[in-house]
Amino acid sequence: MWRPSRLRVVASLAAAGALALTGCGTDVDDITVGSGKGWPAAYHDGRNGGSSPVVGAKKVALSWSRPIGGPVAEPVTIGPDGQMFLTTRAPGCSIFSFQMATGRKRFCTPLGATAVATPSVVDGMTNVYVGDDTDNVGAVMSFNYLGQPRWRTPVAGTPVSSQFTGDGNLLTVTQSGQIDVLSRQTGQRIVPTVQLLGQPDFLDNPNLDWPAAGQGLDDCHAGEPQCPVANISAVDTASGRFFVTVWKPGKPTAALVALRYADNKIEQQWSADLLFGGSATSPTLSPDGKTVYVGDNSNRLIAVDAADGRTKWVQPLEWTPRGGISVSGDGLIIPSGDDGYLLALRDKGDVAEVAWERKDLGLRGVPVQTAGGTGYTPAAIGEGLNLITFDTKTGATIDSDVLPGAQGSTTGTSVGAQGEVVVATRIGELFVFKPER
Template sequence: MPDEYPHRTRRPVRARSAIALVAAAGLIAACGTGDGPVDIFGDGGWRGGLSDAHNSASVAPDGSRDLALEWTRPLGAEIATRPSIAPNGQITASMAASGNCPLGSFQGESGRKRFCNGLGPSGVSSTPVADTASNLYAGEDGAVVSVNQNGQTRWLAPVYGVPRTPQFLPDGNLLAITQFGQVNVLSNQTGQAAAPVLDLVPTPDVLAAPDTALRPADDGLVACLGGGPSCPVAAAPAVDLAASVVYVVLWRDGAIAPQVVALKYTAGPEPSWSEEWSSELLPTAVTSSPVLSPDGSRLYTTDVEGSVRAYDTADGREVWTYFVGDRAPGSVAVAPDGTLVPSGGAGATLRAVRDAGDTPDVVWERTDLVQAGAPAVAGSTVYAVTGTDELSLTTVDLATGETVDTDALPGAAGYSPGVVVGPDREVVVPVGLGTLYSFR
């Protein structure tokens, strides 16, 4: 992985064996950044792949409408998911392990590499999440690993499978749900289990049946791309911190289709899980994360056929459906005022939709702007990657759909996993073939 200034390399941490991690008898722990729990709920940064616990792909402060390209950074590897931005402005991306350096972290103001760590090859499938101290929590083959802002390992905890992008729970513990449907609650400080493991899909009992083999940690990840049944949980959950409810799209064992499932988390001396409700079987697969409305009353999914579906979070009832376009690749962005900006597939135009209760109402549609990446919202401002042969970052007014700024992405090709917005209103655009662009 090249580092343009200065020209030097760091020795990568050797990737760990998934088999060894799953077989580990206990937790591998290292020093944390303090003796007490980390406050993970402060403002600032784009903490995870979709910004926050609601997966909103938005931030409350209004975004800049007069941007200029500050730096570009070649990664030397493909990037399939959005990066995250810690409160200190540090940008962290999970990249294809072509250079033994799949976890790369960069200074927000310059793009200079902070550190480059090894992960299991499946770590590329999710985004690290940051806390207020800019510690990072990443999933990989058979484990969750936490590192500090300098890339030093804080702790490593074995799990069954590969965690989808981690989230935080109301008590500050880390939530890691793997593609196998194993729900883990881990202390953000030590990585130790903070609640009993919940298996949404039965896990093979090797003690009761010694001849039963556990699935390899990365098994089913290819199916996650299409939402198939061998990947019970394809994407990160959404968390309602106020209600302490976790929402996940789950393909149950033996089912013919997935469902949206609401899980109540009860913290305390004896933490526990209970199922609040499950929706009817979905018409088709969902590969993107569910998204909560700002008030938590609605949950939105985007299925592989390109339909956005709205659910009442009180009982899981489907309220309405809106067709975006064939194979819309990502979750909707939900603005602080509740306006939806869907992520369209190839050839889909940029638009805004309002949840009017029983129906979706189109606020505006820009037929001249073809999406080439998942959008982000900052207050009343929309950022979207648009174009076909030549890509640009287009800044749009959320209320009117009017273009207020257009900035070229020099040399960009392919599709962007999605725009992200940092704590100083910087806008970072990853392009799938392996470049970061930063605007201020």
């Protein structure tokens, strides 16, 4: 079970509002989040949609590849100008940035060991936001496009979820359940911190400490109990509502929890204990914000009413849908999972309908969709990996390109503003494909 420790120190600092170590900046937020082109978050946008408004190319070719020098656990993010960011655990470097056209390294910066488990988000000015645990104190950090530090705000745990809010701030959630809304300019807290696991009573436990920043992170990939919050939150930027998966100590199942950031506070709206064996995927919002899709470790894909937490339908799968769920603007649902195959579903209100399936294509990453009816996914072909370009209407293969020397699985699939497709393997190699129009 999750056991808090060292929490007293951070709670007192957070209450004092003294955690934001500000760098350059003003009190006026004049930095835009961005248009959504590129791949600014792990699953592209606040709703974790896994789809891009860019018209995807029907044919792509390998532009370049390079080893990172360490493992990669999170998808690559891409700024509006094509600058890429990823976190790793390489000697001397924890966050890398590369130029899209050439693969040239823009910068690399050492951070704490848990940085590899933190997803990055990028705003419209190519400022990047990541997690850190230097000196075993968890934090959210921001760098500009040159890799220069902008600010650092300590938090309890490691930020396993980072998203932008509708008013242009940064919403972060740690694996220990601390929720913060931070100014993108200064790192200062916009509203009081919320603890999903509850605030400890320091009168009853005067010697209580808060947990080590990396406690339970090994359980996050599989959504197991030692990692209370294992996934990236889905955010409805219009309403301020956001959705988090939480496995509270002593509970037999994990929950999908809805909260709302509005009126200078964060409030919980509902909680539904429905994730058997823990959460397997990050929650994903439908384009209209009315439905939340989430997968659990009992091989189920679940559709939940975003307003009240009511289960709309449950779709059994032949595998655990681990990672993200791609939901296009017209509602086509494609789950991921390295033990599964390429499958597309349609939400019919109270039931899911199979649109098409490709049992011959074993997934090795996260499928994504683009405008124009084109999708991309890494798949196991022979003893290696290929990037498969497929028709989202039928599932038919349009193009297949080898990832030279790639093995194992990938962390995600990202699409650049010009239709580039970027894939990183978990063992630490980066591949960039360019469109052939």
